[in-house]
Structure formats: structure tokens, C-alpha cells
Amino acid sequence: MTTGDVGILKSTLLPSLGLYSSLSLATFVAAETTNRVELKDWLWPSGQVxxxxxSAVGRPMTETGMSFSDAWTGLTWTEKLLLGGVSIWGARLFARIASRSLVRGKDDPRYDAVKKERGFWKSALFKVFLPEALFLSVISLPVTLPFRMGDTTLWMGMNSLTTVRALGAGLFSAGFALEVMADMQLELHRKERDDLCRHGVWSIVRHPNYLGDTLVHLSFAVLNLADSFNPIILLGPIANYCFLRFVGGDKQTEESQDVRYQVNDPRKYQQLRAWRQEKNSFWPSLHDLANPWALAVVGCGLMGVVVEEVLKTTFVMQ
Incomplete structure (x- = not known):
């Protein structure tokens, strides 16, 4: 372990873990009181924002006494993109989770089975809530480390930096669009039909919303390449991917679907089994890349590149 590694642990990981642990503890108290595990999902996007x-504005204001305007002005264009990106992503996802929760009026069905386990609430803080705080500390590295340790280990020419920043903007726009379309299409489908949603972006993979989330978090790491890059930030999108694939996300969703559909909706269960033979849960096949909806997502990514360039020209080069 180098001196830089120790600095990152002290300046970024430990403060993040402290923040998320505190928020997770408060969320756990509220969740146990209301018997709704899903409250931890409210923290996932809001905590990152x-x-x-x-990290970007509050800490400099507190430590140096500078104004909000000065703290914001002191950020580079890439840092503003990072902060704006995580804010847009987090605000939309939080609104989606909260509104769906309020309309449903009860806990997410994914958590019904775990709550039936003996002594669930006695161990939930240490088995569910705090482990997610640890994941969040690592996942947040691309949107916290640049503001806390601005040194870089990578140097590129101006043209290369512009290209990398455009790639980051494109990945974010494509991932964000994929998440939005997946949620909207699923909501409309549920109002009209009672079978599995397998059209629109849901015809690309079984869980396009999680794929979109992965692209968004990957974009944050790519944007770091255009400014203050440290290889450790790559742990962020890797941790996010691992969580979505092997802890929560599609793994948890499909395990819950298996249990619920076998008992309550055999037709959906048969559709799910057939769908698994046709589509991957997370990554599209080469054939699926020609899907019109996949091309639409790529188009949204290209639009994001254009928008980023227009904004930079308007607000940076004026």
C-alpha cells in the first residue's frame, strides 16, 4: 500500500463510509418502525447525490469559509459534468422509487420473503443496511475522489481529453435514457396488460434498467479520465456491477419473481422461463445490438454528446 492509497482511504473512503453508515442507521430505524425494508432503496440514489x-461544494465551503458561488466556480467543467450527472440520475431514480413506494402503500414484494425469516430485524442492520453502506462508499469513488484528491496519474492531449469527455457524456446519456425508457414502458405495460413486459427496451435484455444504471456509473469513471484520474476510481463501476448482478438488482428481482410467479401467476412463470432462454438478464447479444430500441439508445447517447458540446461552448467558452 502506497502513501497515495492511505490518503485515499483517509480522505475519501472513510468519510464516505461514515456518511453512509449514519444515513443507513437512520434508514434502518425508520424501516423497522414501518416494517418496510424498501426504505433502504430510497437511500441508494439520494445518498450518492x-x-x-x-465532497464538491459542502466540504470546501465548511473548511475554507468560501461562498457557494465561489465553490461552484472553482470546479472544472468536467467536475461540473460529474456533479450534474449524478444529480440528474439520483433525483430521477429517487423520485421513481419514492413515488412507486407511496402509490403501492406497502413494502416492495421483493422483501416479503426475507422479512419472514426468523429474527430478520434483529440482524438486518448488519446483514443488509450497513453492507450496502460499504458498497456505496466504493461505488461513489468516481463522484467523490476527484473533489477530495485532485491529483492525476494520467496525462493526455487536449484532443484526447475532448474525446474522452464526449465518450463519458455519450455513455451517461445512453444509460440514463435506457433507465428512463425501461421504467416508463414497464409502467405503461402494467396499466394495459398483466403479463411480462417484453417489448420496447425490454426486448433487448431482461433488465434494461440495470444495464442503464451500469452505463451511467461507468460514464462517471470515464469522465474522470478527462480530468483528475486515479485508477482506484475504477472500483466504483466494478462494485456497482457486482452489486447489481450478484447481490441485489437482477439477481434479487428474479429470485423474487420465481417465488411469486410460481405461486400466484403460473403463466408469468412460464413466460419468465422461456424469456431466460431467449434473452440475457444484463448484456445484449450481438443480434440484439441491431434491435431498433438498442439503436434508439445509441441515438440518445449521440444526442448527449452534442448537448455536452453545446453547453460547454455556451458556459465555458463564452
Missing amino acids: INAWW
């Missing part, structure tokens, strides 16, 4: 803004 809070941490990013505190």
Missing part, C-alpha cells in the same frame, strides 16, 4: 455535493 448528497455525498457528491458535500
Whole structure:
């Protein structure tokens, strides 16, 4: 372990873990009181936004006494893109989770089975809530480390930096669009039909919303390449991917679907089994890349590149 590694642990990981642990503890108390595990999902996007803004603006204001305007002005264009990206992503996802929760009026069905386990609430803080705080600390590295340790280990020419920044903007726009379309299409489908949603972007993979989330978090790491890059930030999108694939996300969703559909909706269960033979849960096949909806997502990514260039020209080069 190098001196730089120790500095990152002290300046970024430990403060993030402290923040997320505190928020997770408060969320756990509220969740146990209301018997709704899903409250931890409210923290997932909001916690990342809070941490990013505190790292970029709140901490400098507190430590140096500078104004909000000065703290914001002191950020580079790429840092503003990072902060804006995580804010847009987090605000939309939080609104989606919260509104769906309020309309449903009860806990997410994914958590019904775990709550039936003996002594669930006695161990939930240490088995569910705090482990997610640890994951969040690592996942947030691309949107916290640049603001806390601005040194870089990578140097590129101006043209290369512009290309990398455009790639980051494109990945974010494509991932964000994929998440939005997946949620909207699923919501409309549920109002009209009672079978599995397998059209639109859901015809690309079984869980396009999680694929979109992965692209968004990957874009944050790519944007770091255009400014203050440290290889450790790559742990962020890797941790996010591992969580979505092997801890929560599609793994948890499909395990819950298996249990619920076998008992309550055999037709959906048969559709799910057939769908698994046709589509991957997370990554599209080469054939699926020609899907019109996949091309639409790529188009949204290209639009994002254009928008980023227009904004940079308007607000940076004026």
C-alpha cells in the first residue's frame, strides 16, 4: 500500500463510509418502525447525490469559509459534468422509487420473503443496511475522489481529453435514457396488460434498467479520465456491477419473481422461463445490438454528446 492509497482511504473512503453508515442507521430505524425494508432503496440514489455535493461544494465551503458561488466556480467543467450527472440520475431514480413506494402503500414484494425469516430485524442492520453502506462508499469513488484528491496519474492531449469527455457524456446519456425508457414502458405495460413486459427496451435484455444504471456509473469513471484520474476510481463501476448482478438488482428481482410467479401467476412463470432462454438478464447479444430500441439508445447517447458540446461552448467558452 502506497502513501497515495492511505490518503485515499483517509480522505475519501472513510468519510464516505461514515456518511453512509449514519444515513443507513437512520434508514434502518425508520424501516423497522414501518416494517418496510424498501426504505433502504430510497437511500441508494439520494445518498450518492448528497455525498457528491458535500465532497464538491459542502466540504470546501465548511473548511475554507468560501461562498457557494465561489465553490461552484472553482470546479472544472468536467467536475461540473460529474456533479450534474449524478444529480440528474439520483433525483430521477429517487423520485421513481419514492413515488412507486407511496402509490403501492406497502413494502416492495421483493422483501416479503426475507422479512419472514426468523429474527430478520434483529440482524438486518448488519446483514443488509450497513453492507450496502460499504458498497456505496466504493461505488461513489468516481463522484467523490476527484473533489477530495485532485491529483492525476494520467496525462493526455487536449484532443484526447475532448474525446474522452464526449465518450463519458455519450455513455451517461445512453444509460440514463435506457433507465428512463425501461421504467416508463414497464409502467405503461402494467396499466394495459398483466403479463411480462417484453417489448420496447425490454426486448433487448431482461433488465434494461440495470444495464442503464451500469452505463451511467461507468460514464462517471470515464469522465474522470478527462480530468483528475486515479485508477482506484475504477472500483466504483466494478462494485456497482457486482452489486447489481450478484447481490441485489437482477439477481434479487428474479429470485423474487420465481417465488411469486410460481405461486400466484403460473403463466408469468412460464413466460419468465422461456424469456431466460431467449434473452440475457444484463448484456445484449450481438443480434440484439441491431434491435431498433438498442439503436434508439445509441441515438440518445449521440444526442448527449452534442448537448455536452453545446453547453460547454455556451458556459465555458463564452
